Amino acid sequence: MRITPYRSAFVTGARTASAEPIEFALRPLFLVVILMVYESLWGVVIEGAGGIVASYDYRAIIWYVVAAQAAVIGIIPRQIEEIGDDIGGGTIAVEMLRPVSVVLFRIAAGLGDALVRSGSAFVIGAAFVTVTVGPPPSATAVLLALPAMALAVIANMVSQYAFGGAAFWIEDAKGAWFLYQKLIFIVGGMLIPLEFFPGAFETLAHYLPFWTMAYVPGRLMAGHFEPWLIVIQLAWIAVLFPLATLIFRSGERRMQVVGG
């Protein structure tokens, strides 16, 4: 397999992310608004609980929020819908004429875009929080959290293609983006760490892939040195990536036989 086209797609995606400078600057500002709200909320909650809740103190939980939000914010929310539209509208059929893997090419372009967006959101969010709350609780854990953020974006991206690929068979699958987004919000731990869940619900969340997309970078950024979390992210990517490829390959074959 030649790497060059996918590398070019990745680079083009990264350039696209910063092509609209105002929009590029406003997205991280959106994160700052969220951080202002969460600083107020968690300040009250942690103070009321005596300084620590579910192993998080104030600084830890705010850094959790920065990493979890930045990891998710980089990916276009309606991506699954766009994938569905492209399948239904014939764009994918046209892309199949290229001598490259459709899904790999798209994932590469999407990752270029998402990693730049997530990275810039994290830089702005981290700068804001460093001023308002202080530096991250553990420098060592940050060294794990940064690659974990990138892996979270990758897991999220490949997972969206696995979900979105359903549109090859189901006409209304594009609406799945909404359900998917909510799964990341709650069972993915984007809104609240999994430790806040009641026992059985927390266990269930750990069996699903979504926690690798928000909770893991958040947990590490909060100062918990738990390298095995990265291993779990890699394991889920190792499952989701071939799954997305398989779904697209079958879908493309169906499109060739039945028609788009």
Add this chain to the structure above:
Amino acid sequence: MRIVLASMRTAFLEAWTNRRSFWLQVTMMMANDLVWIAFWVLLFNKVGDVRGWDARRIVLLYAVLTTAAGLALGLLANSRRIGRMAVEGELDPVLTLPVRPLVYLLTKRVDTSLLGDLIFGPVLFFTLAGPTVERTAIYIAGSLASAAVLVAFLVLLGALTLLIGGKGEQSDLGFQAVLIFSSYPLDIFGGATKFMLYTAIPAAFVTGLPVRLVDEFHAGTFALLLGGAAFISLLAAMSFKLGLRRYSSGALWTRA
């Protein structure tokens, strides 16, 4: 008025035409609202109440917020698109019609998914927020005032695009900011942030004051809510008028 009613009717029928899509979008929005309530339930389950806020009050907050959002963003969906409409030249045909442009623009489009909020809010209020005659009356008045503030704030942001240019990005950011701040209890904010919520981002008028009034009516607070809604509505209407004077067509063919 007849034209406005006809315009609203057409917008609603357009959304209603595809029933399956209509109900799918409405259901998804209601599921979205439930997710936010689930977040709070999980939080309260772990830490108890937060500055006097418990699940019952959060339900009331979401009843007001979703009702107001349903009215402001569902029925008057163009309120958040005025800046972008100006940039994309969509104001031009409206200006040739014998109607008041702002009123016509606001009533021209319905956002189907946000109609889900308009269903969800009242259902939530009447099932879980302890409706009595007095509370219901204040809830209705508060939600209407809240919707007026939301619409006026978004029109104001749209008018900014007419006045200073850009692609309407400030509308998106302002829209997100006011909705996010309105989704949280006003009592968790303090100092400069709270001041901001009464002024630059009027989230206090969207949920803070209406919820407080439903729980405990106070004539002064009610006057503040109505006064705030009237003031920002007037400001928005004047800014839009001023913006229109500076508007010189967003005709797309000139940007070839």
